[in-house]
Amino acid sequence: xxxxxxxxxxxxxxxxxxxxxxxxxxxxxxxxxxxxxxxxxxxxxxxxxxxxxxxxxxxxxxxxxxxxxxxxxxxxxxxxxxxxxxxxxxxxxxxxxxxxxxxxxxxxxxxxxxxxxxxxxxxxxxxxxxxxxxxxxxxxxxxxxxxxxxxxxxxxxxxxxxxxxxxxxxxxxxxxxxxxxxxxxxxxxxxxxxxxxxxxxxxxxxxxxxxxxxxxxxxxxxxxxxxxxxxxxxxxxxxxxxxxxxxxxxxxxxxxxxxxxxxxxxxxxxxxxxxxxxxxxxxxxxxxxxxxxxxxxxxxxxxxxxxxxxxxxxxxxxxxxxxxxx
Ligand SMILES: Cc1cc2nc3c(=O)[nH]c(=O)nc-3n(C[C@H](O)[C@H](O)[C@H](O)COP(=O)(O)OP(=O)(O)OC[C@H]3O[C@@H](n4cnc5c(N)ncnc54)[C@H](O)[C@@H]3O)c2cc1C
Numbered sequence: 001x002x003x004x005x006x007x008x009x010x011x012x013x014x015x016x017x018x019x020x021x022x023x024x025x026x027x028x029x030x031x032x033x034x035x036x037x038x039x040x041x042x043x044x045x046x047x048x049x050x051x052x053x054x055x056x057x058x059x060x061x062x063x064x065x066x067x068x069x070x071x072x073x074x075x076x077x078x079x080x081x082x083x084x085x086x087x088x089x090x091x092x093x094x095x096x097x098x099x100x101x102x103x104x105x106x107x108x109x110x111x112x113x114x115x116x117x118x119x120x121x122x123x124x125x126x127x128x129x130x131x132x133x134x135x136x137x138x139x140x141x142x143x144x145x146x147x148x149x150x151x152x153x154x155x156x157x158x159x160x161x162x163x164x165x166x167x168x169x170x171x172x173x174x175x176x177x178x179x180x181x182x183x184x185x186x187x188x189x190x191x192x193x194x195x196x197x198x199x200x201x202x203x204x205x206x207x208x209x210x211x212x213x214x215x216x217x218x219x220x221x222x223x224x225x226x227x228x229x230x231x232x233x234x235x236x237x238x239x240x241x242x243x244x245x246x247x248x249x250x251x252x253x254x255x256x257x258x259x260x261x262x263x264x265x266x267x268x269x270x271x272x273x274x275x276x277x278x279x280x281x282x283x284x285x286x287x288x289x290x291x292x293x294x295x296x297x298x299x300x301x302x303x304x305x306x307x308x309x310x311x312x313x314x315x316x317x318x319x320x321x322x323x324x325x326x
Contacts, residue, residue, distance in 0.1 A: 002311060003027030004165035010034075011041035012141070012295045013288055013302065014170035015148050019077050020303040022157050024311060027165075029158040036159075037145035042172055042234075042267040045189055046295050047215045047225045048141040049202050050074070051086050053133045055294065057104040060276060062318050063294060066301035071137045073300035078151060079144045081137045084201035087111075087120055088131040091251060097206040101131060108133055122198050126253065138202050138215055141296060166310055169287045173232065173270040179280070179287060184232025184268030187225065187293070188241040192249070194259035195220035205252045212248035221262070224249050228293070237266045269293055279306050280321045286310065 003026040007014045010032035021028045034040040052067030071081045088108070090098040102108050108131040117124035119132065153159060169175055176182045199222070205212045215223040227241045242264060249256040271292040272278055279302065280287045288306050291298055305316035 004029065005168060005310070006031060006163045006165060007168045007170055008032075009170035009172060009174075010037060010149070010159070011170065011172050012043040012046070012145065012299045013172065013291060015145060015152065016073075016299040016303040017168055017170055017288060017306060018152050018157050019148060020300075020307040021311075022152060022155050024307060026311065029161050029164065030152070031160060031163065036149055037142070039265075041145075042269060043141060043145060043295055045187065045265040045267045046141040047189070047202070047213060047223050048139045048144065048296055049086070049136070049213065049215060050081065050138060050297055051133065051136040051202065052297060053105050053107050053136060054086055054088065054204060055297065057101055059294075060274075063276065063298065066318070067294065067297040069304075070297050070300050073304075074139060074144065074296070077148055079139050079147065081139050082201070083137045085132055085134040086136040086202050086204060087116075087123070088133070088204045088206065089123065089127045089252070090206040094206055094208065095129070097208065098129065098131060101206060105131065105133065107135060120199055120201070120203070122253065122255075123203070136202075139296065140217060144296075167285045168306065168310070169285055170289065172289065173234070173268055175270070175287060175289055176232070178282065179289060181272055182270055182289060183230075183273075184234065185271050185292065186227065186229040186231045186233050186266065186268045188227040188237045188245065188264070188266045189223060189225040190242065190245050190249075190261065191217075191263035191265070192222055192224060192256070192259035192261055193220050194222060194256055196255040196258060197222075197253050203252065205248055207248060207251070210244045210248045212245065212252065214249065214252065222259075226293075232268050234268045235266055237264045269295075276319060277302050278319050278321055279309065279316050280323065282323045
């Protein structure tokens with residue numbers, strides 16, 4: 001058995017790292033002063049979309065390539081991944097945005113009204129055209145992290161205790177104390193109950209000012225997200241943001257006007273200047289960070305590359321910076 005390794009942080013980055021290390025036989029301790037996964041971690045507020053093609057419309061090709069590994073990795077760890085794809089729609093006045101999106105997402109299929117009716121009957125009355133990304137999936141971040149935490153404990157990963165061996169820092173935005181180019185990008189989200197609308201998959205509404213995604217959580221519950229504001233503020237959802245999210249949901253389908261508001265959430269995503277993650281070695285510590293809006297999408301690839309490095313000395317193909325070599 002190799003190790004020991006100490007992982008600082010028990011968000012999606014830290015837990016995927018612990019899973020990858022322990023599944024390859026290493027001794028692992030995870031230290032997080034807040035204990036089990038919860039609202040203290042940015043990961044708790046995520047939509048849980050595993051949507052590399054949609055993200056590729058505005059993100060680097062590397063993010064798409066690495067993100068394609070995510071669904072299979074999560075399933076290998078026992079997570080329930082829904083393989084229902086993503087539907088993308090736009091209001092009539094924004095149809096040119098749909099055409100632009102289609103050009104940038106080569107795997108997107110165009111659906112007619114009849115095909116929308118087959119996939120999402122509740123949207124067929126309102127949209128005559130949509131894009132469908134069949135290969136995408138989604139998971140429930142809270143259930144997934146809670147189950148992974150329990151699975152790791154069962155597998156012999158220690159939670160709490162003293163630092164020993166190689167330290168891998170996965171503290172998310174808190175690591176700004178060392179990673180001076182790490183910034184926060186605030187995201188606000190809502191959870192609502194709306195039994196009058198049924199959706200089987202994440203739906204994205206393109207909008208020039210208030211793009212929205214809605215992720216079904218089952219039992220009429222939906223996650224609505226998310227704002228993207230350049231500030232490291234980790235609390236304080238504003239009236240404007242909440243209003244915009246609600247307006248966008250209402251625009252997607254007016255039945256959301258009758259939804260019950262269950263939760264307003266907010267946190268800041270840890271991001272480097274190019275919005276791509278990094279594995280960075282500074283002194284004796286390895287930092288894995290900068291997951292930005294791709295926590296569940298890229299944490300598996302980031303963990304695999306980091307573990308290849310610490311167990312096999314294999315340099316990561318991307319996103320690697322060694323400050324000892326400079
Ligand atoms: C509204 C919103 C929606 C999002 N939607 C998606 C989505 O659909 N798909 C997707 O892939 N990503 C999404 N994201 C992004 C994703 O949530 C982040 O990329 C991810 O959570 C970052 O994970 P992390 O583990 O680096 O940080 P965190 O989740 O913040 O975890 C850091 C952990 O470090 C711990 N910690 C703090 N200080 C210390 C210390 N001194 N020692 C040890 N531990 C410490 C904290 O308690 C915390 O548990 C979304 C984010 C937001 C805000």
